[in-house]
Amino acid sequence: MLRLIQSLRKYKYYKVRRGAIWLKLVTYVLPMDDLHIQSNQVTAARLGWVQDSWVVDVVLAQKWLIENKRMSFPHLLPTDMLTLLERGENELAMLREVVSSFHGMDLSPLSVEGESLALALQEVTLLAPLPNPKSVRDFYAFEQHVKTSRARRGLKMIPEWYEIPVFYFSNHHAIYGPEAGIKRPSYTKWLDFELEVACVIGKRGKNIPAEKAREYMVGFCIMNDWSARDVQKKEMEVGLGPAKGKDFATSLGPYLVTLDELEDRRVGEHWDLAMTAKVNGVQLSAGNLKDLYWSFAQMVERASSECELFPGDVIGSGTVGTGCILELGVEVHRWLEPGDVVELEVERLGILRNPIQ
Incomplete structure (x- = not known):
């Protein structure tokens, strides 16, 4: 419990200390999932951000940091936009830390669990960024x-x-x-x-x-x-x-x-x-x-x-x-x-x- 509290305090501090990290958030599906799209209600949808001409998967990027940079987080980020928003400011602060960790990096060779962290923007299908608004x-x-x-x-x-x-x-x-x-x-x-x-x-x-x-x-x-x-x-x-x-x-x-x-x-x-x-x-x-x-x-x-x-x-x-x-x-x-x-x-x-x- 103490470690969890310390981690959450870290993300609050990060938000102030490091300043704003620009975010272009997207909800996307892989080309193989296109056939399952019905008015953007897609179970296979993923949460990502746009960096240069890439779409970077939020959860895969976080797992890569855990495995390769030994970074610690209180929990994994969600796979969908609505849950991210519902979890509040600490969740957004955690996402900003993940995004900032890849700033300036060559994303093309990076993978985790056999999946590429980033796909070319033209290779994915973008849904509405918030497919299921309240x-x-x-x-x-x-x-x-x-x-x-x-x-x-x-x-x-x-x-x-x-x-x-x-x-x-x-x-x-x-x-x-x-x-x-x-x-x-x-x-x-x-x-x-x-x-x-x-x-x-x-x-x-x-x-x-x-x-x-x-x-x-x-x-x-x-x-x-x-x-x-x-x-x-x-x-x-x-x-x-x-x-x-x-x-x-x-x-x-x-x-x-x-x-x-x-x-x-x-x-x-x-x-x-x-x-x-x-x-x-x-x-x-x-x-x-x-x-x-x-x-x-x-x-x-x-x-x-x-x-x-x-x-x-x-x-x-x-x-x-x-x-x-x-x-x-x-x-x-x-x-x-x-x-x-x-x-x-x-x-x-x-x-x-x-x-x-």
Whole structure:
């Protein structure tokens, strides 16, 4: 027990002493496991991080350090993202020590238990970094998108939007990763993409004030909130929704990038990250995460008001200005059809690409 306590104290100390270790976390499967993928729910999925052009397996890397560097740990790291988040700050600190131990090393010859520690990025299939979020809340936080989308429907801006950040719950069981095919639902002809950024919660909390919110945020990833606009239109006219207009697919990925990697682009509670969207290689959308009217800190505060947030909860930003066909208009691009390819790109967060089926 004493050794365990000393080990845990070591990881707390490491976090302060060594400083932040940049992390691009991924959930991946080996090529041989591709046939078992069903909406990212894969028993063979592994937790890894991206280093240069490699995906490094977290558990194999830790075992290699134990066997070859005689390093000691209180226990093995988990094989999945959600468990990593649920175990808390000490677990992330332990992961940072593992990652830092391989900084600058040639990963290609390293193996343990007959398996390579690292595989080339192009050799693996990336799932959503968090394939099984506890919940998905999607906010409506970019003013330009709200104004333009309402104007296209002949509606004025509503003053209540400036009073509180609003959100809806999406389907956390319909999560897709990069390159996963998105099936156009049979009930829609107006399929649309939405260019967003998602924040992942890493610590349990309730009634979190905005000034403390970053303590609860692990990092960001790109989010595509796929939308059936014709169905959504009917639902919103009834005054309840969106529901079926949104619940068939949400894409996340390709990485979960920790906030420390983005610190040099943070301005107060906003991040200066360019955002673009392409359909079939043609750029349609361009915006910036810093243009949020409601910051992620304010979203966390609102979401946690008299309600507990948990590790693995996802909070979406809503669509950036110009970030969907609804806002741009069908004169700019028709609604999405099978065969189209949508690519969302956000600085530092990578490219989230999905074909329509």
